[in-house]
Amino acid sequence: MLRLVFRRLLALAPLLFIVSVLTFSFTSLLPSDPVDLIIGDTGTQEQHEMVRERLGLNQPIVVRYVQWLGRAVRGDLGNSFFNSVSVTGAVMQRLPVTLSLTAVSALIAIIVGIAAGVAAALRPRSWIDRLATVGATIGQAIPNFWFGLLLVAIFAVNLRWFPATGFTPISVSPWDWLRSVTLPAVALGLSSSAAIARQVRSAMVGVLQQDYIRAARAQGLSARRVILKHALTNAMVPVVAVLSFQITVLLGGALIVEQVFAINGLGTLAITAVRQQDIPMIQGLVLVMVGLVVIVQLATDVIYGFLNPKARPS
Amino acid sequence: MKTWITRSAFLAAMALGLAGMPAWAQGSGTFKYAEQVKLITMDPQKQSGSGVPFLRPAYESLFEKGPKGETVPLLATGYEVDGLNVNIALRKGVSFSNGEPFNAKAAAANINRGVKLGIVEGLKTVDSAEAVDEFTLRIKLKEFDPAIINTLCYTGGMMIAPAVMDDPALDRNPVGTGPYVHSKGESREGEVQVYTPNPTYWDKDKIGLARYEVWEIPDDTARLNALKTGQIDAGNWLSNPQAAIIDRTPDLKLIRVNGGLNYHVVISDREGTVVPAFADPLVRKAMALSIDREGFNKAIQFGLAAKSFQPYGPGDWAYDPSLEGVYEYDVEKAKALMAQSKFPDGFTFDMPSIPVYQSRLEALAGFFKEIGITMNIVPVEPGTLARRSRTTDFPATNLVWNTTTDPKFLALRYVYEDANYNPFKTKPSETMLALAKEGLTSVEPEVRAPAYRKMAAQLAEEAFLIFVTNAPILIGVSENTAGNPTVVYRYGEDSINLRGLKAN
Numbered sequence: 065m066l067r068l069v070f071r072r073l074l075a076l077a078p079l080l081f082i083v084s085v086l087t088f089s090f091t092s093l094l095p096s097d098p099v100d101l102i103i104g105d106t107g108t109q110e111q112h113e114m115v116r117e118r119l120g121l122n123q124p125i126v127v128r129y130v131q132w133l134g135r136a137v138r139g140d141l142g143n144s145f146f147n148s149v150s151v152t153g154a155v156m157q158r159l160p161v162t163l164s165l166t167a168v169s170a171l172i173a174i175i176v177g178i179a180a181g182v183a184a185a186l187r188p189r190s191w192i193d194r195l196a197t198v199g200a201t202i203g204q205a206i207p208n209f210w211f212g213l214l215l216v217a218i219f220a221v222n223l224r225w226f227p228a229t230g231f232t233p234i235s236v237s238p239w240d241w242l243r244s245v246t247l248p249a250v251a252l253g254l255s256s257s258a259a260i261a262r263q264v265r266s267a268m269v270g271v272l273q274q275d276y277i278r279a280a281r282a283q284g285l286s287a288r289r290v291i292l293k294h295a296l297t298n299a300m301v302p303v304v305a306v307l308s309f310q311i312t313v314l315l316g317g318a319l320i321v322e323q324v325f326a327i328n329g330l331g332t333l334a335i336t337a338v339r340q341q342d343i344p345m346i347q348g349l350v351l352v353m354v355g356l357v358v359i360v361q362l363a364t365d366v367i368y369g370f371l372n373p374k375a376r377p378s
Numbered sequence: 379m380k381t382w383i384t385r386s387a388f389l390a391a392m393a394l395g396l397a398g399m400p401a402w403a404q405g406s407g408t409f410k411y412a413e414q415v416k417l418i419t420m421d422p423q424k425q426s427g428s429g430v431p432f433l434r435p436a437y438e439s440l441f442e443k444g445p446k447g448e449t450v451p452l453l454a455t456g457y458e459v460d461g462l463n464v465n466i467a468l469r470k471g472v473s474f475s476n477g478e479p480f481n482a483k484a485a486a487a488n489i490n491r492g493v494k495l496g497i498v499e500g501l502k503t504v505d506s507a508e509a510v511d512e513f514t515l516r517i518k519l520k521e522f523d524p525a526i527i528n529t530l531c532y533t534g535g536m537m538i539a540p541a542v543m544d545d546p547a548l549d550r551n552p553v554g555t556g557p558y559v560h561s562k563g564e565s566r567e568g569e570v571q572v573y574t575p576n577p578t579y580w581d582k583d584k585i586g587l588a589r590y591e592v593w594e595i596p597d598d599t600a601r602l603n604a605l606k607t608g609q610i611d612a613g614n615w616l617s618n619p620q621a622a623i624i625d626r627t628p629d630l631k632l633i634r635v636n637g638g639l640n641y642h643v644v645i646s647d648r649e650g651t652v653v654p655a656f657a658d659p660l661v662r663k664a665m666a667l668s669i670d671r672e673g674f675n676k677a678i679q680f681g682l683a684a685k686s687f688q689p690y691g692p693g694d695w696a697y698d699p700s701l702e703g704v705y706e707y708d709v710e711k712a713k714a715l716m717a718q719s720k721f722p723d724g725f726t727f728d729m730p731s732i733p734v735y736q737s738r739l740e741a742l743a744g745f746f747k748e749i750g751i752t753m754n755i756v757p758v759e760p761g762t763l764a765r766r767s768r769t770t771d772f773p774a775t776n777l778v779w780n781t782t783t784d785p786k787f788l789a790l791r792y793v794y795e796d797a798n799y800n801p802f803k804t805k806p807s808e809t810m811l812a813l814a815k816e817g818l819t820s821v822e823p824e825v826r827a828p829a830y831r832k833m834a835a836q837l838a839e840e841a842f843l844i845f846v847t848n849a850p851i852l853i854g855v856s857e858n859t860a861g862n863p864t865v866v867y868r869y870g871e872d873s874i875n876l877r878g879l880k881a882n
Contacts (some may be wrong), residue, residue: 094759095758095759095762096759096760096761096762097761097765100761100762100764100765101418101426101761102424102426102499103426103497104426107426107496107497108496110530111496111497112853117390146418146419147418147419147549147550148546148547148548148550149550149567153567154567156564157567157568158568177597213599216603220607221603221606221607224607225609227596227609228603228604228606228607229600229601229603229604229607229609230569230593230604230609231569286780298493301404323596323597323600324597324599324600325600326593326595326597326600326601326604328566328568328569328594332568333568334597336416336441336568336596339760339761340418340761342762
């Protein structure tokens with residue numbers, strides 16, 4: 065298992081290199097020019113050239129990339145084109161916000177998804193099963209930003225139970241953090257909980273028909289023990305694979321939900337950076353997001369290996 | 379015993395009260411304002427667009443606009459124009475929040491820095507600035523500039539402490555003379571900028587708050603929700619559905635501040651190099667007449683704008699009321715003009731579009747279609763419209779004009795042969811050129827106004843700028859803010875005057 069972790073981490077370096085080359089190339093191909101935004105509508109050609117030189121944009125793309133890479137390997141991702149804010153600082157400031165939102169969403173998705181899936185699987189074709197199936201279909205069909213707006217309208221604007229916008233760090237106030245993260249996390253976790261519920265139901269129905277479950281029941285084990293210890297543990301193997309994909313989906317979805325709730329996370333930063341064509345910021349963000357996805361997938365593989373010994377690397 | 383206890387309690391309370399009383403007015407309460415744009419820089423001389431609400435707490439300009447748009451001294455006490463020299467008397471007893479004194483030397487350093495950076499459009503006529511004596515600043519102009527004092531009302535006149543001018547981190551550490559100082563420790567990058575009272579402020583009675591916050595909430599719906607739930611006291615909006623919701627929500631109020639954005643079509647190819655029809659004034663007039671501005675306003679701008687036939691809005695000194703309705707929607711008249719022109723069968727042209735203007739252009743294309751003109755909407759990358767409009771890539775374009783901008787810039791942008799948005803280098807008519815120059819002969823608005831009113835009439839006659847609607851600056855406020863008598867909206871700006879502002 066350690067070898068797997070080591071190999072994956074080793075593969076991260078060339079992956080980040082390829083991603084950085086692609087991001088740098090694509091952002092440089094965009095027709096808009098960040099210098100236009102910096103000098104404004106009335107800037108002269110002379111000013112334009114001056115700012116391009118200051119930002120190093122007058123140099124060939126290969127030279128710019130090599131210079132950027134040279135600094136990046138030393139841990140310096142540079143500064144924003146538009147101000148003195150460092151890319152590393154900006155990303156690190158927002159990373160806990162997005163991770164916090166994603167983690168709570170994943171937790172909600174897992175709890176709701178597993179509970180609904182198990183309930184449906186225990187009574188196939190019953191009204192509970194049908195309700196869970198319809199709920200999962202609706203959950204996957206509803207766009208999370210729209211659901212977020214709906215939650216804000218009901219629970220923030222009308223009932224005033226939660227704040228409509230913003231994010232309070234847990235270090236400032238755990239209670240305010242919980243209040244600020246609840247609605248966006250529910251909005252974000254809905255579709256993932258639906259996907260997990262479907263997967264859990266399908267896996268559980270299969271497992272519950274296995275001989276060893278019948279044997280466990282025949283031995284007089286309690287229904288709770290049979291379901292939680294024997295059935296669910298085995299049903300979780302395919303669910304973990306789905307979960308890995310869902311966490312990646314949640315990270316992507318957080319970018320949209322952050323806008324709806326005016327949360328200052330990586331998504332808000334990414335949208336601003338793309339609008340301004342702030343190349344150093346875009347580069348930094350893409351690298352961090354890729355790194356996060358790789359780590360999530362690695363963690364999933366490790367958990368998968370623990371749950372399913374056959375899947376462990378030899 | 380009882381008397382002793384009472385006396386002791388009284389003395390203790392007095393002592394506590396005295397100990398707790400600051401040596402300067404501190405203000406109380408918090409006021410929260412939400413901006414629709416993300417903060418780019420807090421260096422006023424590098425500010426090229428929106429974002430002034432982030433600057434006003436910490437920076438003050440030499441002059442500012444009064445309630446009716448008149449120029450009022452702020453860090454200055456008066457001025458005198460002597461040919462190419464503008465002598466400005468400065469306020470005494472003012473210091474920057476870092477303790478540096480504000481004097482003519484500091485003011486001259488600021489103006490010279492702004493000239494060198496070259497981003498503030500209004501400072502482009504300035505050659506240099508110097509201190510005549512401790513409190514007299516002299517600005518030397520390259521050419522006579524009647525708008526120089528107007529420029530000094532905004533970012534061009536905001537004063538930065540000289541000691542921090544070369545600090546690369548100035549864009550996040552503003553140091554000015556304003557009533558509040560930026561609290562970097564309490565601010566959160568990309569989310570909220572926090573300001574607290576400036577202990578060295580020169581007019582302490584005007585500090586009414588303990589804390590002022592400017593929140594960055596670019597999403598219109600999120601900003602609206604924040605206003606509805608009381609998370610913010612005020613915020614700015616464009617003429618969009620969310621602003622319309624504020625306008626009809628009973629416990630919210632939409633304030634229409636003087637100034638705003640005038641949306642217009644620019645016929646760049648007015649000599650007909652690429653599209654011959656554009657050389658014909660009858661065609662251009664027909665286009666102007668074919669636009670149902672009232673319908674456009676209701677459908678596209680949610681009824682929050684007003685029909686426009688000239689560059690200035692009602693209340694502005696250059697506004698000419700006689701031009702109202704000059705191109706009132708009359709499709710039959712427009713068709714008749716097209717029939718009289720050399721292009722009775724119509725023609726086709728390309729118009730650049732960015733997403734925010736897409737619906738506007740679709741509406742305009744519909745109007746032009748009625749008179750046989752096909753306008754192809756060509757999407758361009760967001761952020762490139764201004765640059766592409768300065769090239770010959772398109773025979774026409776669509777832009778906005780800030781109605782409180784000095785009228786001299788209208789000529790600089792559209793009229794002169796080398797104007798920014800005259801890419802085909804069309805020579806202006808003799809009449810237009812004469813009027814543009816006549817407007818530059820004095821600094822007094824009442825002297826300049828007749829020339830610019832005539833120029834607006836001439837623009838209508840030549841019809842290469844087709845004005846469509848004028849949307850005021852919209853500030854959405856809570857019921858409490860609407861009833862707060864200390865809330866004063868700055869003329870022509872999307873911000874609230876912080877001097878004297880108290881919490882709701």
